[in-house]
Amino acid sequence: MNAPATPSGRWDNLARSRAGRLARAAGFATGRLVSADSIVPLLEAVIEPGDRVCIEGNNQKQADFLARSLVKTDPARLRDLHLVQSVLALPEHIDLIERGQVSRIDFSFSGPQAGRLARLVESGKITIGAIHTYLELFARYFVDLTPRVALIAAQAADREGNLYTGPNTEDTPAIVEATAFKGGIVIAQVNEIVDRLPRVDIPADWVNFVVQAPTPHYIEPLFTRDPALITEIQVLMGMIAIKGLYAEYGITRLNHGIGFDTAAIELLLPTYAAELGLKGKICTHWALNPHPTLIPAIEAGFVESVHSFGSEVGMERYTAARPDIFFVGQDGSMRSNRAFCQAAGHYACDLFIGSTLQIDLQGNSSTATKGRIAGFGGAPNMGADARGRRHASPAWLRAGREGRGNIAMPRGQKLVVQIVETFREHMQPTFVERLDAWDLAATANMALPPVMIYGEDLTHIITEEGIANLLMCATPQEREQAIRGVAGYTPVGMARDLRMVENLRDRGIIRRPEDLGIRKRDATRDLLAARSVKDLVHASGGLYDPPQQFRNW
Amino acid sequence: MEQFTLTLPSSPLPQDIVRAAICGVVSSGNLEVLVEPGATRDACEIVVNTSAHGFRDIWEAVLKDFAARHDVGGLRLSINDAGATPAVVSLRLDQAFETCAA
């Protein structure tokens, strides 16, 4: 027999390490079940200095009890940890860095903690490995960032340790799969322990410990957009998107970013798009969270299928009651899966449309601002041409023809669209000569400026001034003028070459609302299929149960 | 508040307006536009009162485009602005024009 060529001469070091950790933890658990009181010593028994740890959390659900518990562990014992997780959203995530327990992080998004994180990076208290997209980080879980310990969140467990993650399954399967099959330890916080689960989302033998949290895990209603806040300008841009883009290319498979601009499009489908005769011709298949603002379009029969990254608070009964539309288990509740939905958005959608804070003259866009390290989430995967894609569709082929010209080898291209007003709040111009991302990269010592969508992937820009089709621009100069030509009264827009912009308009590269037959005075909120959250509840037949903060009745 | 008045050449409005008209509400990011008969037939007088300081160049560009887009000679427009973006200003001006042209 050949001796294994490893330093220890063995092939099962990970398994032996796991066994040792489990043995140390046995005193704090009854089988797989851990009481809330014992969770801190259990974490101290299981986690070792230098471990890669994933505290499950993304832009929606959070393993908040386990995060709070980790902050209570002894910093002398649990130190030098390497966090590998989607989101640094909770104050506790940053507390761990400040307490000196975490020295390195790899993540995707840090929304609410972006300012604190930036200060810690500048002061040298933390090293950022990289800021990833969701799919990219999941991929690295299976290559070089596999967690040793995963702290996850589930709705319920049974007494064997099977987990029900329900509508908010989200990142859990990707995290558990990587951890459980590479010698790691999985600890789940659950809202309740029951005799019988509605369904098993994660089997018990992938889970080492289950603890019932004193309070249910927090879920952010991140995708709820109150229709009352949609402006006339957003209605106008929505009309431009539907008539000038969705109808033009016949977009059936798509993803929408979060934001009021895209919420406006969703609410215009049953009204404006239906009046244009587009029902059944556009927006039938979605990679999208269950946006409440999509309810009227679903009820109007516009939508055939929606697969979701996560769920949305208050949409549970509605999604359960529409199993032909959403992905619903045999138990009757929805299941989301961020990894699969990200893949779906990247490979199986012909269009991504979203908003951003800044766009430069090459069409690069970024939400980075100085003093905040916010990260990416999933938008870069949605908003990038899928170079590995090999199936054709009419929309994809047309974009490819427009972008590559009539070359010998037919290829398609994904439509990647930014929908923005030329000015944001407080007269901040959206169009800029230079992205703030450059400064952020310099101050935070990042290898790459944090660009959300690269100009080379961007195909269209929609503003209140019209659409710029960047695919059809023949030269970089034309492309720059096409961007200036929809940049309104921003300094970038006012510096346009008027003659060149008119030429681009003659060639259909820039199209104004009037070129599309859209009358600006028709762009009123009366066009929205719902103008309040209450309207959405009515549209859902009472199935949608909005969170308290969105009610005014 | 920053206040300034512009007089912009524009072709005369086809018919005289009968009475004053008002469009919009002064709320954050919004504005009101009061339309009245002006002094000269071939120019549009525009009085701007805005809470956002330092954007006169942008106002002038927006208002010049408006006076070129429509025949608004003979009108006097008075604007109370609470920080509206150029997009909202243009929309409100167009609505005010349509109200008095109708």
Added chain:
Amino acid sequence: MNGRRISYFEASARMRLSGLVDADSFSEFCPPELRQTSPHLAQLGAPQAFDDGVVVGRAKLAGHAVLVAAQEGRFIGGSVGEVHGAKIRGLLDKALVKRPAAVLLLADSGGVRLHEANAGLIAISEIMRAVLRVQAAGIPVFALVGGSCGAFGGMGIVTRLCAEVVMSEQGRLGLSGPEVIETVRGVEEFDSRDRALVWRVTGGKLRRTLGEATRLVDDLIPAFRAAAADLIARYQAHPLAPASLVALLDEQARLAARSERFAGARDGREIWQAAGFADASRVPELSVAEFNLHLGETS
């Protein structure tokens, strides 16, 4: 408007008025071109409105002469400043001369304008006295409450002085606003961010249950119009009688008893339960028609 339903909540003061009264019947007093703007806001360098946030005038409603005032909730929260208040007070004074079938106050206000505190406070007290004077002369004043600011502070008091209060469930009525209560008494007393709670405590459905609102209508301009027209017809048939001391004492006793009965109540649900709603937690979900039907059955 495209045949769509016109939300009262969303509409501007001018849109509400034009949908409320008979077509082309409205004639404005102190119109915007007179530029009777707030001198205080000008001194503070704050944006002004040509009508100082309130539209006043005369009109016809179902053929009857009415005087109307509509507050613009989007201009500084519909707040009552010196000019704004004087316009409403002047309108009420005119009612004593013109003797319309009713005066309609389309309230949409958080109360006194903080920028002009003393002048605003005086204006509010003048409006209160004027409402009482007009009603003592036999002319009913109706408050219509369905805008985003509701009727709070001094305008909450003014609203309660009116002979009739028409509300939508989106409308709110109270004295101190939710944020004020939270600031003064703490979040344990009242969580102003729990919007469902705010509406259960200040919203049209609770106010109607308590009898403070006399009509609950859908959030549609035509629904407010229909209610106002119906009320005018009723007051034409049975004119407003001067308040007697006995009636006032009875009302005082009724309110004292109510105050005692519900002293411990923390939430509108408890009052709905007491009012006989089978499932008080479902009341916010009831349609206006269902709600009114239920009140009719139990009262």
